[in-house]
Amino acid sequence: MALAVGLCRPEVICAYPITPQTHIVEALSEMVRSGELARCAFINVESEFAALSVAIGASAAGARAYTATSSQGLLFMAEAVYNAAGLGLPIVMTLGNRAIGAPINIWNDHSDAMSMRDAGWIQLFAKDNQEAADLHILAFRLAEALSCPVMVCVDGFILTHAFEEVDVPAQPEVDAFVPPFEPAQVLDPKRPITIGAMVGPDAFTEVRWFAHDKQIRALTMIPVLAGEFRARFGRDAGGLVRPYRCDGARTVIVAMGSVNGTIEEVVDEGRAAGEAIGALDVCTFRPFPLEAVHETLRGASRVIVVEKNLALGRGGVLASDVRSALGHEPTRVHTVIAGLGGRPITRVSLRRAFDAAIADRLDEPHFLDLDARMIERERERFTKGADS
Amino acid sequence: MSDEKEQRIKFYQTGTLTVGNRLLDPRLRTVQASVDRSNAITSGHRACQGCGEALGARYVLDAAMRATGGNLIAVNATGCLEVFTTPYPESAWQLPWLHSLFGNAAAVASGVAAAMRVKGKAIRVLAQGGDGGTCDIGLGCLSGMFERNDDVLYVCYDNEAYMNTGVQRSSATPAFATTATTPAVGSDPGSEWGQGKSVPLIAMAHGIPYVATATVADLHDLETKVERAMSLHGARYLHVHVPCPLGWGSASDDTIKVARLAIETGLFPVFEAQAGEVTSRRHIRRRVPVEDYLRLQRRFAHLFPHGGRDDKRIDLIQAIADRNVERFGLLEEAT
Numbered sequence: 001m002a003l004a005v006g007l008c009r010p011e012v013i014c015a016y017p018i019t020p021q022t023h024i025v026e027a028l029s030e031m032v033r034s035g036e037l038a039r040c041a042f043i044n045v046e047s048e049f050a051a052l053s054v055a056i057g058a059s060a061a062g063a064r065a066y067t068a069t070s071s072q073g074l075l076f077m078a079e080a081v082y083n084a085a086g087l088g089l090p091i092v093m094t095l096g097n098r099a100i101g102a103p104i105n106i107w108n109d110h111s112d113a114m115s116m117r118d119a120g121w122i123q124l125f126a127k128d129n130q131e132a133a134d135l136h137i138l139a140f141r142l143a144e145a146l147s148c149p150v151m152v153c154v155d156g157f158i159l160t161h162a163f164e165e166v167d168v169p170a171q172p173e174v175d176a177f178v179p180p181f182e183p184a185q186v187l188d189p190k191r192p193i194t195i196g197a198m199v200g201p202d203a204f205t206e207v208r209w210f211a212h213d214k215q216i217r218a219l220t221m222i223p224v225l226a227g228e229f230r231a232r233f234g235r236d237a238g239g240l241v242r243p244y245r246c247d248g249a250r251t252v253i254v255a256m257g258s259v260n261g262t263i264e265e266v267v268d269e270g271r272a273a274g275e276a277i278g279a280l281d282v283c284t285f286r287p288f289p290l291e292a293v294h295e296t297l298r299g300a301s302r303v304i305v306v307e308k309n310l311a312l313g314r315g316g317v318l319a320s321d322v323r324s325a326l327g328h329e330p331t332r333v334h335t336v337i338a339g340l341g342g343r344p345i346t347r348v349s350l351r352r353a354f355d356a357a358i359a360d361r362l363d364e365p366h367f368l369d370l371d372a373r374m375i376e377r378e379r380e381r382f383t384k385g386a387d388s
Numbered sequence: 389m390s391d392e393k394e395q396r397i398k399f400y401q402t403g404t405l406t407v408g409n410r411l412l413d414p415r416l417r418t419v420q421a422s423v424d425r426s427n428a429i430t431s432g433h434r435a436c437q438g439c440g441e442a443l444g445a446r447y448v449l450d451a452a453m454r455a456t457g458g459n460l461i462a463v464n465a466t467g468c469l470e471v472f473t474t475p476y477p478e479s480a481w482q483l484p485w486l487h488s489l490f491g492n493a494a495a496v497a498s499g500v501a502a503a504m505r506v507k508g509k510a511i512r513v514l515a516q517g518g519d520g521g522t523c524d525i526g527l528g529c530l531s532g533m534f535e536r537n538d539d540v541l542y543v544c545y546d547n548e549a550y551m552n553t554g555v556q557r558s559s560a561t562p563a564f565a566t567t568a569t570t571p572a573v574g575s576d577p578g579s580e581w582g583q584g585k586s587v588p589l590i591a592m593a594h595g596i597p598y599v600a601t602a603t604v605a606d607l608h609d610l611e612t613k614v615e616r617a618m619s620l621h622g623a624r625y626l627h628v629h630v631p632c633p634l635g636w637g638s639a640s641d642d643t644i645k646v647a648r649l650a651i652e653t654g655l656f657p658v659f660e661a662q663a664g665e666v667t668s669r670r671h672i673r674r675r676v677p678v679e680d681y682l683r684l685q686r687r688f689a690h691l692f693p694h695g696g697r698d699d700k701r702i703d704l705i706q707a708i709a710d711r712n713v714e715r716f717g718l719l720e721e722a723t
Binding site: 011012014039040041043044045046047049050053054055056057058059060061062063065079080083087187188189191192193194195196197198199200203 | 458459460461463464470471474475476477479481482483484485486487488489491492495496497498499500501502503504505506507511528529531532535536
């Protein structure tokens with residue numbers, strides 16, 4: 001990932017350590033110090049809030065800016081996350097997806113990304129290590145074409161700490177794909193402009209309308225760029241959604257990120273056994289590709305959304321979006337909450353949940369591999385404590 | 389600067405207010421006296437009458453614009469200055485200006501400075517905020533900018549409370565002052581008694597190249613300090629005392645008078661420091677008791693109940709002034 005970021009020639013990189021993204025910026029610091037990455041300022045800041053704030057200043061001044069964070073770090077920079085989008089600054093940020101505390105937990109789920117889903121950033125989810133690298137190249141191009149920040153979401157540890165052979169494109173190829181940054185507006189004494197003015201009720205709705213329109217335009221641009229990427233680099237990366245063996249599928253499993261690898265294996269096994277099952281990998285979560293999701297899922301009678309987040313008091317975030325994409329379709333949509341705080345998602349557990357869903361026996365939302373005995377034990381303890 | 393020029397500026401300050409400027413060499417006259425000044429904050433903005441911050445910011449920005457030949461980008465924290473200058477679709481700023489958030493002006497300015505460095509542009513960066521955005525919510529980013537010695541001049545306009553949100557206490561609010569969140573009721577009226585927080589001293593503890601305090605009561609000194617700051621590189625900090633008639637309950641035509649009394653009581657020490665050491669201080673010409681300063685402001689009215697005098701609390705404030713005088717050598721003869 002660091003190599004891919006470096007190939008995009010960032011000019012300002014801001015770093016603050018948080019597991020599991022830290023080694024990406026560590027590698028970049030070495031690339032900057034060694035001169036491998038020229039014309040780039042690497043800035044060690046005092047917080048994630050400062051990391052994105054420095055990136056905001058750099059981007060507004062016309063520099064290509066990059067940072068990375070995870071979990072609590074994303075929450076700590078939350079105010080700046082919304083601000084970067086509101087100012088239309090094409091910053092690219094890697095999010096090493098990690099659970100949010102309390103209880104503190106450094107392992108993978110998507111709670112952090114979900115917390116910023118409405119901030120106005122484009123959110124792309126990488127499926128594997130190759131895509132984790134490739135999405136950054138797409139992200140810089142997309143961000144600058146739209147003047148919109150892009151968050152590249154990569155599963156913590158599963159993708160951030162995996163060792164796998166990855167094809168790193170050649171510099172001239174990346175240069176051709178990601179041309180030099182030409183900001184839509186820039187701080188320049190020759191042509192002074194005011195950025196970040198106060199907007200009242202008379203125009204705020206219109207400003208927001210434009211921001212939403214930008215997201216909608218991204219839905220058109222993302223497939224085009226994915227096509228260009230394929231043409232130039234000879235492999236798939238990005239796009240809105242990626243159907244897997246969905247032809248004639250009665251049951252479709254929907255998920256984001258690296259768990260799609262496991263799901264595809266379950267699908268393969270099901271298909272081998274004659275089951276009409278397929279999978280849909282949602283790569284672009286924001287903007288949410290309502291039409292593409294609807295188009296892929298409309299033929300299915302049952303959709304099972306496997307998601308690594310939990311909207312407390314509501315259920316699954318992705319399942320809610322999938323339901324709205326399906327609109328009036330009679331499709332049955334199940335929610336499987338899985339992999340919270342890094343719990344492994346196994347083929348066996350997934351298969352068991354899918355079988356229960358197909359038999360209409362799945363609770364909603366279903367918590368994959370929930371330890372019922374632990375819950376019973378703790379409940380008892382609370383009850384006893386209350387009685388004494 | 390040569391000794392001669394130094395002397396002439398001092399002459400300007402100690403002479404009568406109206407004559408001094410004309411006696412100076414044109415190059416040394418106040419920036420505001422020049423028809424060529426940049427008017428970086430142009431007229432028509434929405435500051436209150438008698439606003440110390442608007443006055444201070446105009447002098448700071450125009451002096452910085454002259455010192456940099458107009459190659460300047462300003463970054464602003466959220467606050468009065470941001471709000472009264474940029475109600476969309478209007479802007480009072482005639483230089484490139486960026487506002488991001490309340491607590492990140494120093495970090496955003498670091499980013500702008502980094503971009504300029506990477507791009508090899510000789511464009512300087514000035515960040516500014518109020519005491520809330522500087523001493524409270526923005527202190528972390530400010531300290532980071534200092535510690536990295538990023539090439540930014542940060543200017544704090546200190547009006548001693550959160551004025552933009554309606555006069556709430558900040559860590560720069562003086563002891564016993566009435567604010568919306570420290571009302572003058574109960575057994576401990578006004579802001580809490582405490583040791584206070586001196587951001588200039590905190591800045592000096594970072595060992596940065598230049599730290600100075602200034603006030604709208606001495607605008608030529610303010611301009612001179614901005615020019616000196618812009619002649620240096622690295623992290624620099626300027627803390628400007630700017631009375632707020634609305635928040636302090638002072639007459640809008642008393643802004644300069646109140647600011648001057650803050651110096652002459654010793655409550656606001658005016659000094660310069662380089663690399664962590666005080667290098668100059670403005671000596672008090674005619675020392676006055678803190679009472680003279682307090683009486684002009686309604687926020688201290690509870691210290692003078694029904695024509696009386698709260699001796700205990702006024703003595704405590706006097707002790708702060710006395711300590712400043714001693715600590716910074718404010719009564720010493722000029723060297």
